[in-house]
Amino acid sequence: MRNLYNKNLLIFLWTHFVVWFVVPLMRKSLPMDSVEAITWGRYCDFGTNKHPPLSGFPAEWFYQLFGQAGIYLLNQILVLIGFIFIYKLAKCFLSEGKAVLSVMLLEGVIYYGFSAQEYNVNVVSLALWPLTAYYFLQALNKNTMSAWILTGLFAGMNMLNKYVGGIELLCMALYLFFTPEGRAQFKKVGPYITFVIFLAVIAPHVWWLYQHDFYSFEYLMGRTGNGAQTLWSKIWAHFFYPVKFLGSQILFTLMTILLFYLSYRRGEKEANYLTKDKKQFLFYMGVLPVFLFAAVALVSGSKLKSMWGFPTMYMLGIILFAYFPYKLSDINFRKTVKSVYVAMSLFVIAALSVIVFNKSEKINFPYQKFAQDMSYAWKLHTDKPLKYVGGEIWYIANLSIFAEEQPKTVPSMRPELAPWFDKEDILKSGALVVFPNKNSYMNLKSIYPNMSEPSEYKLEFKNRIGKLKTKTIYYGFFEPITEVNHE
Numbered sequence: 001m002r003n004l005y006n007k008n009l010l011i012f013l014w015t016h017f018v019v020w021f022v023v024p025l026m027r028k029s030l031p032m033d034s035v036e037a038i039t040w041g042r043y044c045d046f047g048t049n050k051h052p053p054l055s056g057f058p059a060e061w062f063y064q065l066f067g068q069a070g071i072y073l074l075n076q077i078l079v080l081i082g083f084i085f086i087y088k089l090a091k092c093f094l095s096e097g098k099a100v101l102s103v104m105l106l107e108g109v110i111y112y113g114f115s116a117q118e119y120n121v122n123v124v125s126l127a128l129w130p131l132t133a134y135y136f137l138q139a140l141n142k143n144t145m146s147a148w149i150l151t152g153l154f155a156g157m158n159m160l161n162k163y164v165g166g167i168e169l170l171c172m173a174l175y176l177f178f179t180p181e182g183r184a185q186f187k188k189v190g191p192y193i194t195f196v197i198f199l200a201v202i203a204p205h206v207w208w209l210y211q212h213d214f215y216s217f218e219y220l221m222g223r224t225g226n227g228a229q230t231l232w233s234k235i236w237a238h239f240f241y242p243v244k245f246l247g248s249q250i251l252f253t254l255m256t257i258l259l260f261y262l263s264y265r266r267g268e269k270e271a272n273y274l275t276k277d278k279k280q281f282l283f284y285m286g287v288l289p290v291f292l293f294a295a296v297a298l299v300s301g302s303k304l305k306s307m308w309g310f311p312t313m314y315m316l317g318i319i320l321f322a323y324f325p326y327k328l329s330d331i332n333f334r335k336t337v338k339s340v341y342v343a344m345s346l347f348v349i350a351a352l353s354v355i356v357f358n359k360s361e362k363i364n365f366p367y368q369k370f371a372q373d374m375s376y377a378w379k380l381h382t383d384k385p386l387k388y389v390g391g392e393i394w395y396i397a398n399l400s401i402f403a404e405e406q407p408k409t410v411p412s413m414r415p416e417l418a419p420w421f422d423k424e425d426i427l428k429s430g431a432l433v434v435f436p437n438k439n440s441y442m443n444l445k446s447i448y449p450n451m452s453e454p455s456e457y458k459l460e461f462k463n464r465i466g467k468l469k470t471k472t473i474y475y476g477f478f479e480p481i482t483e484v485n486h487e
Helices: 002-026 032-043 056-066 068-090 096-108 121-142 145-161 163-178 180-187 190-211 216-224 231-252 254-266 276-300 306-313 316-323 330-357 367-381 393-402 423-429 438-447
Strands: 388-391 408-411 431-435 455-462 468-478
Touching (some): 032 056, 032 393, 032 408, 068 121, 068 316, 121 180, 121 276, 163 276, 254 330, 276 306, 367 431, 388 438, 388 468, 393 408, 438 468
C-alpha cells in the first residue's frame, strides 16, 4: 500500500518537473520578470527598485550555468522543493495516501504549472512558504534548536524574497499569541532564537533600505493604488477589491476543488479526528493568509494583484482532506491520480496554445537581432563603450543580457532607480535610451536636454506558426555630461 502511494508521488514529481520544464522551452524569448531578475542578480546588492534582492541571485547563477534553459530549470526546482515540503507537512496531519494526493491535487492550481513558467518572486515563494511552515511546525512539536534556527532562516529568506511574505510571518505571530500551544512557546528559548536569526537575515536589506530612503516601497504602493477619484468610488473600492481578490483565488484553484470533490463523492465519509491544536495550525497557516490579504484590501481600499495569492494555496490539498474527511480506497486513489494527469494535460494544452498562437512581443521577442541592432546604432553614434542602457525595463534588460557589451540597466533612465551604480559615472558615460512610445522618450528629453532626438526602430517578430507582427519603438542617446553638478 505504502509503495503504491510513494511510487505515484515520485512519478508525479518527475512528470511535473519534466513537463513544465519542457513546455516553456517553446518560447522564443525569456519572460519579462525573468530577464529583470537576471539583471538584479547581476548588478544589485541588497535591494532592487521593486523587491528585496533574493530572487535575483539564483536567476543570474542558473543563467550563467545553463543559459536560458536554466531559468526554466530553476522554476521547477523551486516548485519541486515546495511539493516535497508540502508532502512532509501533509504527513503531520493526514494518512499517507491523502498526503500524496494533497500534493498531486495542486496540479489543478494555476500557480504551480501554467503560471510557474515565468521565474519571478512569486515562484520563489512556492518553495519558501512551505519550508517556513514545515520547520515552524517541527519547532512547535519537537522544540529542537535546529528547527527553530531553520524557521528563522527561511522566514528571513521569505521576507528577502517579497515583502508580502510578511503575511505568512504575521500568521505565525498570530498563532503564537492567540493559541494555548503558541503561547506556551514563549517559555522556551526557541522563539527568541528564531527572531534573532530572522533579524540577522534581513538586516542587510533593512540597512540598504535606510540608506536609499525606502524607495522600493514606492513600487509596492504603486501596485496597490486603486486610482479611485470620487468618494463613492473610494468607498466601493473597500468592498470590490477584497471580493475580487478572493474570487480570483477561487477561480485559480477551481480545478483542484473539482478534482477533490470528485474523489470525495466516491469515498465513504468519516469523522474528523484531528486534534484541536492541529486544526488551529491549519487555520492560522493555511486558511488565514488569503483572508489577511483580503482584509488589507478591505481596510485600506487598496487594489490587490491576484497573483499575490501565489503562495497562499500551498496547503489547499491538506485543508480539503482535513476539513472534509473520507475513507480513501485504492480504487479511489487511482482514479484521482488519473484525474490529476487529465488536469495537467489540459493546462499543458492551454500553455502550448498560448506559446504557439499568441503574437505577443513578450513571448516572441527577437532578442538577438534587437541587441545586435541597438549595439550597432550605438557604435555608429560614438566610439565610447556602451556601459549603460536606460528606458523601458523590458528592452533594456534584454540588452543588458544579450548585447555583446552587457551594459548596465537604468530603469526609466532615472539613476535613483539604480542606486547600485555610480550616478556620476552614468552621467559622464552616457547611455542608449529605449522606450516603447515617443511620448515617454520626449518626456525624458524635457528633463535632460542633452538627449538626442528619438529614432524609430521597426521591431518585427513572429509566433511559432509564422504570423508576423510589427511594432515601432523609439531609441536615442543620452549624451555624456562632462561636468556633473554636485549641488
